[in-house]
Amino acid sequence: MMLPLLRHARYVLSENPVTGLAFGLFALFMVAALFGPLLAPYDPLQSNAAMALKPPSAAHWFGTDQLGRDIFSRVLVATRLDLTIAFASVILAFMLGALSGVAAGYFGGWTDQIVGRLADTIMAFPLFVLAMGIVAALGNEVINIVIATAIINFPLYARVARAEANVRREAGFVEAARLSGNGETRVLLGHILPNIMPIMMVQMSLTMGYAILNAAGLSFIGLGVRPPDAEWGIMVAEGANFIQSGEWWIALFPGAALMLAVFCFNLLGDGLRDIIDPRMRT
Amino acid sequence: MLNLLLSRLATAIPSIVGVVVVTFMLTRLLPGDPAAYFAGLAASPQAIAEIRTKLGLDKSLPEQFVAYVGDLLQGNLGNSLSTGQPVVTEIATRLPASAELTLFALIVAVGIAIPLGVLAAVKQGTWVDHLCRIVTTAGVSLPVFFTGLLLAYVFYYLLQWAPAPTGRLDIFLSPPPDITGFYLIDSLLSGNLETFWSALRQLALPAISMAIFSLAPLARMTRGSMLAVLGSDFIRTARASGLSPRTVVFTYAFRNAVLPVITTLGMVFSFLLGANVLVETVFAWPGIGLYAVNALITSDYAPVQGFVLTMAVLYVTLNLTIDFVYGLVDPRVRLES
Amino acid sequence: MTAIPALAVEDLSVEFRTRSGVVKVLEHVGFSVDKGETVALVGESGSGKSVTAFAVMGILDAAGKVTSGRAMFGGSDLLALSERDLAEQRGRELSMIFQNPRTALNPIRRVGRQIADVLVRHGGATRNDAPQAAIAMLKKVRIPDPERRAEAYPFELSGGMCQRIMIAIALACRPALLIADEPTTGLDVTTQAVIMDLIGELAGESGMATIFITHDLALAAEYCDRIVVMHAGHIVEAAPGRALFDHARHPYSAKLLAATPGETVSLEALASIPGGLPDLRRPDLPPCRYSGRCERRTEACDQPLPQRIVGDHHVVACWNPL
Ligand SMILES: Nc1ncnc2c1ncn2[C@@H]1O[C@H](COP(=O)(O)OP(=O)(O)O)[C@@H](O)[C@H]1O
Numbered sequence: 001m002m003l004p005l006l007r008h009a010r011y012v013l014s015e016n017p018v019t020g021l022a023f024g025l026f027a028l029f030m031v032a033a034l035f036g037p038l039l040a041p042y043d044p045l046q047s048n049a050a051m052a053l054k055p056p057s058a059a060h061w062f063g064t065d066q067l068g069r070d071i072f073s074r075v076l077v078a079t080r081l082d083l084t085i086a087f088a089s090v091i092l093a094f095m096l097g098a099l100s101g102v103a104a105g106y107f108g109g110w111t112d113q114i115v116g117r118l119a120d121t122i123m124a125f126p127l128f129v130l131a132m133g134i135v136a137a138l139g140n141e142v143i144n145i146v147i148a149t150a151i152i153n154f155p156l157y158a159r160v161a162r163a164e165a166n167v168r169r170e171a172g173f174v175e176a177a178r179l180s181g182n183g184e185t186r187v188l189l190g191h192i193l194p195n196i197m198p199i200m201m202v203q204m205s206l207t208m209g210y211a212i213l214n215a216a217g218l219s220f221i222g223l224g225v226r227p228p229d230a231e232w233g234i235m236v237a238e239g240a241n242f243i244q245s246g247e248w249w250i251a252l253f254p255g256a257a258l259m260l261a262v263f264c265f266n267l268l269g270d271g272l273r274d275i276i277d278p279r280m281r282t
Numbered sequence: 283m284l285n286l287l288l289s290r291l292a293t294a295i296p297s298i299v300g301v302v303v304v305t306f307m308l309t310r311l312l313p314g315d316p317a318a319y320f321a322g323l324a325a326s327p328q329a330i331a332e333i334r335t336k337l338g339l340d341k342s343l344p345e346q347f348v349a350y351v352g353d354l355l356q357g358n359l360g361n362s363l364s365t366g367q368p369v370v371t372e373i374a375t376r377l378p379a380s381a382e383l384t385l386f387a388l389i390v391a392v393g394i395a396i397p398l399g400v401l402a403a404v405k406q407g408t409w410v411d412h413l414c415r416i417v418t419t420a421g422v423s424l425p426v427f428f429t430g431l432l433l434a435y436v437f438y439y440l441l442q443w444a445p446a447p448t449g450r451l452d453i454f455l456s457p458p459p460d461i462t463g464f465y466l467i468d469s470l471l472s473g474n475l476e477t478f479w480s481a482l483r484q485l486a487l488p489a490i491s492m493a494i495f496s497l498a499p500l501a502r503m504t505r506g507s508m509l510a511v512l513g514s515d516f517i518r519t520a521r522a523s524g525l526s527p528r529t530v531v532f533t534y535a536f537r538n539a540v541l542p543v544i545t546t547l548g549m550v551f552s553f554l555l556g557a558n559v560l561v562e563t564v565f566a567w568p569g570i571g572l573y574a575v576n577a578l579i580t581s582d583y584a585p586v587q588g589f590v591l592t593m594a595v596l597y598v599t600l601n602l603t604i605d606f607v608y609g610l611v612d613p614r615v616r617l618e619s
Numbered sequence: 620m621t622a623i624p625a626l627a628v629e630d631l632s633v634e635f636r637t638r639s640g641v642v643k644v645l646e647h648v649g650f651s652v653d654k655g656e657t658v659a660l661v662g663e664s665g666s667g668k669s670v671t672a673f674a675v676m677g678i679l680d681a682a683g684k685v686t687s688g689r690a691m692f693g694g695s696d697l698l699a700l701s702e703r704d705l706a707e708q709r710g711r712e713l714s715m716i717f718q719n720p721r722t723a724l725n726p727i728r729r730v731g732r733q734i735a736d737v738l739v740r741h742g743g744a745t746r747n748d749a750p751q752a753a754i755a756m757l758k759k760v761r762i763p764d765p766e767r768r769a770e771a772y773p774f775e776l777s778g779g780m781c782q783r784i785m786i787a788i789a790l791a792c793r794p795a796l797l798i799a800d801e802p803t804t805g806l807d808v809t810t811q812a813v814i815m816d817l818i819g820e821l822a823g824e825s826g827m828a829t830i831f832i833t834h835d836l837a838l839a840a841e842y843c844d845r846i847v848v849m850h851a852g853h854i855v856e857a858a859p860g861r862a863l864f865d866h867a868r869h870p871y872s873a874k875l876l877a878a879t880p881g882e883t884v885s886l887e888a889l890a891s892i893p894g895g896l897p898d899l900r901r902p903d904l905p906p907c908r909y910s911g912r913c914e915r916r917t918e919a920c921d922q923p924l925p926q927r928i929v930g931d932h933h934v935v936a937c938w939n940p941l
């Protein structure tokens with residue numbers, strides 16, 4: 001199982017060097033997320049009125065913001081918060097979606113009805129707008145961005161998991177597990193769930209980019225993350241005030257980091273899909 | 283046809299019910315005391331108590347829900363704290379601005395995405411195809427508020443081609459008479475070309491930002507669907523009958539390929555309505571998105587609720603329309619119902 | 620017999636480029652069809668019958684390439700024509716009908732219009748009288764209530780009806796050659812016979828040459844003057860139907876016939892021939908692509924295959940024919 005998969009992965013990478021690039025970017029972001037605070041040349045929160053609004057220079061690669069804080073350090077340090085929000089929401093969406101989706105597909109009947117109706121109701125909203133409403137209602141906290149992002153991603157996971165579980169319900173290995181005296185829950189968690197993991201992994205990397213965008217969008221309009229915390233969306237929002245006066249660097253660098261991160265995860269998702277599920281190639 | 287309409291309407295009912303229930307729940311989810319929240323930060327205990335009885339928060343949940351639905355049926359979304367005005371009227375006056383922006387963005391997106399997707403499919407593997415792939419991947423990766431800022435910087439600050447990114451119209455011009463609420467249309471109807479031109483210039487950058495963002499699913503779907511159709515049996519028949527490449531690609535392939543693209547429009551609208559909020563913030567566009575964001579900043583809760591509900595109802599209606607149009611266009615659906 | 624060939628295919632080779640290498644799908648394929656004659660192209664699934672037809676029509680997939688050969692038709696080589704000139708011929712001088720008539724028609728265009736499109740394209744009718752001409756064609760393929768059916772979409776019609784529409788499209792401009800690629804597969808037995816009779820009758824009326832592609836030897840024998848047997852992209856034997864049934868000379872043809880008694884040899888029987896088709900991607904394919912399955916194989920079989928004339932219009936490509 002593992003070896004052919006690796007060989008296939010090597011094939012996909014050689015076919016599509018862009019995926020290789022995405023893996024490289026991903027590594028870079030991981031380093032920034034893990035060691036960002038150690039690598040940052042300045043304290044991201046330290047303001048310095050004398051150095052306010054300085055364009056990029058040798059000392060301040062990405063320039064400084066209106067409070068004289070070093071933008072490079074802030075962009076670097078923000079990586080951890082942005083990626084954590086996205087990861088956490090994707091994992092939460094996966095747990096909610098995969099479990100309820102698998103149960104819906106496996107048991108059918110009213111379980112299926114309820115999960116389906118729930119997913120449909122969420123999908124009846126423009127997703128970003130629903131996320132706004134949820135954060136506004138739950139309170140202006142980072143954790144609520146995670147929850148809102150997870151909720152709007154939930155239907156995607158539930159649907160994929162439901163379809164996969166439905167197909168596998170009658171599969172031989174499930175039948176065998178059931179005959180050897182496993183209870184329904186055991187079969188579900190021990191046999192069906194592991195089998196749909198690869199496709200759920202693809203789904204997770206495909207929605208990572210969207211989760212990052214969504215979280216940054218929420219903080220851009222002032223939800224969740226609060227100043228002076230370094231976060232890409234809020235940094236772009238701060239920089240927005242200076243665009244009309246030509247101080248482009250304040251918004252550009254966090255925005256570019258955001259864009260690269262989303263781009264990286266989107267490419268990664270596509271690449272991972274090719275590796276894990278060549279059928280889905282378009 | 284009537285059957286089709288009725289059957290589509292029937293499918294929208296559960297969605298509307300779900301939307302109403304969810305927005306109701308959102309108002310009850312408020313951490314702490316919802317009455318304090320709705321009363322605003324500076325409210326006195328009496329004011330809060332007043333709000334509590336006024337909103338019926340002292341009653342049981344089912345009773346509250348009935349009251350909520352009753353209010354909705356009468357078109358009552360509560361009042362804005364900061365202005366004291368009914369939320370319904372405030373949203374209604376701002377809706378045309380958002381609608382004009384969103385629809386214009388959709389037209390731009392469709393106008394670019396569909397030809398791009400068709401070309402990418404017809405010339406699969408060539409530079410157009412690669413361009414399409416890059417545009418679609420980059421398009422969904424660009425945060426729409428960032429694109430907006432970049433465009434504003436380049437076209438307003440650097441090149442000075444675009445007007446200042448604030449509002450729907452040059453500040454020295456007065457809005458056209460209110461006929462449809464769309465400045466582009468109203469200015470033309472009243473024959474005022476200067477206003478039209480100004481409105482178009484103001485609209486261009488925000489609409490393009492939104493279009494770039496929502497282009498990707500359209501182009502991707504067009505390409506994929508066109509490829510699938512071009513490889514299908516009936517295209518082989520058309521080629522075997524010697525029909526010209528034009529007829530094969532446009533009359534035979536494209537008309538079939540566009541059907542799945544129509545269904546993608548639902549997702550595109552979800553993108554657009556979300557992006558709308560961010561773009562209105564960037565370009566100070568006086569629509570309902572900006573209204574909601576301003577209300578959020580001042581913890582004015584009723585407008586936010588009203589906004590979420592309005593957007594959801596709009597979205598359900600749009601999906602309904604898309605479904606209905608699809609049914610009209612595809613004879614297999616039209617004749618079956 | 621007056622033998623004026625309507626189509627003469629010579630030395631046709633086709634390759635497909637795939638992810639896993641180049642597939643030599645056809646090699647040195649040659650056969651001809653005379654005016655008014657019906658020739659069957661027979662072989663198990665995957666033997667290259669459709670590819671042969673597509674190559675002649677010039678509608679191969681982008682991955683497919685003609686690497687050698689000629690297809691002489693009406694004084695010109697179809698394989699050498701520009702796409703533009705070939706498109707002029709298609710649907711007017713040479714036509715094709717396909718398996719699965721329901722998917723072979725445009726699902727969202729009224730069938731009458733689909734016939735009219737071909738008529739208008741080839742000058743068979745003006746835009747104004749095309750609808751009437753289309754209805755006349757529907758009448759000709761014996762569709763009841765043609766005025767109403769012209770307004771129908773394919774999904775409203777049965778498989779048999781759709782195949783008649785396909786025939787109407789193909790024959791609308793009175794072509795000199797019709798290629799019918801498994802036109803009755805997937806239809807029930809009665810409809811099969813009706814469709815075959817219809818094709819035969821219309822072909823007979825206009826003196827049209829017909830290539831009938833099938834894996835059903837019985838059907839081939841019943842409706843065709845000659846049978847050409849294909850195996851793995853080679854033509855292994857060509858003979859008048861009777862001669863083939865009386866004395867098949869190629870081991871593969873013989874197996875095909877012997878597998879089932881009587882004249883009801885069909886696809887199921889092919890499965891009982893040992894081994895499968897060889898992997899056409901292999902660079903070291905033997906000259907005889909049947910040798911891996913053949914019981915008569917000798918040393919000689921490693922030499923390039925001969926074309927042995929063993930009777931009147933009877934050719935076999937084998938070193939040790941029966
Ligand atoms: N587009 C293609 N790409 C690669 N191989 C193909 C393609 N089309 C046909 N082939 C190969 O050509 C061979 C002959 O196919 P075909 O002519 O369809 O057989 P049949 O005799 O059943 O009509 C098959 O082995 C098939 O795999």
Ligand code: SF4
Binds near residue numbers: 870871908910937
């Ligand atoms: S050439 Fe040889 S191997 Fe091929 S069919 Fe004839 S006897 Fe068999």
Ligand SMILES: [Mg+2]
Binds near residue numbers: 668669670800
């Ligand atoms: Mg075939």
